[in-house]
Amino acid sequence: xxxxxxxxxxxxxxxxxxxxxxxxxxxxxxxxxxxxxxxxxxxxxxxxxxxxxxxxxxxxxxxxxxxxxxxxxxxxxxxxxxxxxxxxxxxxxxxxxxxxxxxxxxxxxxxxxxxx
Amino acid sequence: xxxxxxxxxxxxxxxxxxxxxxxxxxxxxxxxxxxxxxxxxxxxxxxxxxxxxxxxxxxxxxxxxxxxxxxxxxxxxxxxxxxxxxxxxxxxxxxxxxxxxxxxxxxxxxx
Numbered sequence: 001x002x003x004x005x006x007x008x009x010x011x012x013x014x015x016x017x018x019x020x021x022x023x024x025x026x027x028x029x030x031x032x033x034x035x036x037x038x039x040x041x042x043x044x045x046x047x048x049x050x051x052x053x054x055x056x057x058x059x060x061x062x063x064x065x066x067x068x069x070x071x072x073x074x075x076x077x078x079x080x081x082x083x084x085x086x087x088x089x090x091x092x093x094x095x096x097x098x099x100x101x102x103x104x105x106x107x108x109x110x111x112x113x114x115x116x
Numbered sequence: 117x118x119x120x121x122x123x124x125x126x127x128x129x130x131x132x133x134x135x136x137x138x139x140x141x142x143x144x145x146x147x148x149x150x151x152x153x154x155x156x157x158x159x160x161x162x163x164x165x166x167x168x169x170x171x172x173x174x175x176x177x178x179x180x181x182x183x184x185x186x187x188x189x190x191x192x193x194x195x196x197x198x199x200x201x202x203x204x205x206x207x208x209x210x211x212x213x214x215x216x217x218x219x220x221x222x223x224x225x226x227x
Contacts, residue, residue, distance in 0.1 A: 033214050042203060042219040043159070050213055059214070091158065104149075105215060107158040 002026070004108035006092050012114045013082055021077045021111045025094030032075050033105060034067060035091045043091065049075065082115045089113070118142045120204050120218035127224045128194055136189045136221045138204035146207040148180050148187045149215065154200045162189070162202075191223070199225045 005024045013019050025032050034046040045059035049069045060066070064082075069075040079086055089112050093105040120140045128134040140148065147166040151159040165171055165180035165187060177190040191198055201222050205215040 031213060035217075043215075043217040045208070045214045045216065048214040056213060093159075104161045104164065105159075107160070109158050 004092055004094055004106050006090075006108035006111050008111060009109065010112045010114075012116065014116050015084060016081055018078065018080045019082055019113065021079075021090050021092075021113070023075045023077070023092030023108060025073065025075070025092070026106055027073075029094035029096055029106070030072065031095045032069060033093045033095075034075070034077050035093065036088045037091060037110070038088045046077070046090075079113075082113075084115050087113055087115045118206065118208065118216050120206065120216065122202075122204055122218040122221045124219065125222045125224070127226060129226050130194055130196060132194050133190065133192050134194060134223065136191075136202050136204075136223070138187050138189075138218055140185050140187075140204070140206050140218075142185075142206050142216075145182060148178070149205045150178055150189045151203045151205060151217075152200050153203065153220070159203060194225050196225050196227065199223060 004026055007022045011019055030051045032049040035043040036046055037043050047067045048056040064080045067077045089110040091107055091110045093107045095105045120138055122138045126134055147164055149164045150162040152162050153159040163171055163178040165178050168180055168182055170177055170179045175192045180187040201220040203217045203220045205217045208214050208216050
């Protein structure tokens with residue numbers, strides 16, 4: 001079946017503009033995660049959705065970042081008033097609902113964001 | 117806090133065996149995972165250890181010692197295509213959902 005998809009694949013924006021990044025998880029996966037990866041670095045957790053529960057927003061770096069997940073499927077990560085330090089690859093992942101398989105996260109190809 | 121330590125770079129030759137170590141500090145432990153990421157690509161799941169011991173999947177094996185807060189990924193019969201970054205990860209003890217990743221080990225396989 002289809003994997004996790006993300007759009008756009010690349011986004012170049014000017015400092016101060018808002019951007020929206022989209023993630024379509026694997027069908028049936030109730031958990032959805034957003035991570036950020038700067039060049040040559042590890043993955044930094046941003047936000048986690050699990051079913052209908054309130055999202056875990058503990059990784060969001062500032063109040064300029066927000067995310068929503070509509071209908072328990074598609075998610076949008078919004079960055080307002082972008083700054084140059086927001087430049088990174090934004091990765092979305094989804095995972096199955098129960099058991100140890102929940103540790104298997106399936107990643108999308110990412111959105112490379114460049115803020116000029 | 118929670119953290120994972122792994123070497124930043126490892127170099128090996130084709131056909132050789134390489135071991136990538138990972139030590140972790142967590143509040144609550146729910147297993148150690150390994151992910152592979154090629155340059156410009158997305159991380160892909162390799163293995164998961166919840167209990168002590170060795171898990172083998174083809175040329176790749178992963179080991180865990182919970183008493184030592186330590187694990188490793190063993191890659192055998194190295195191939196050029198194994199050149200990638202390898203990340204160890206643990207589940208966040210607080211949320212029990214998202215993963216906390218190490219900074220990654222860049223493996224370069226030479227001919």
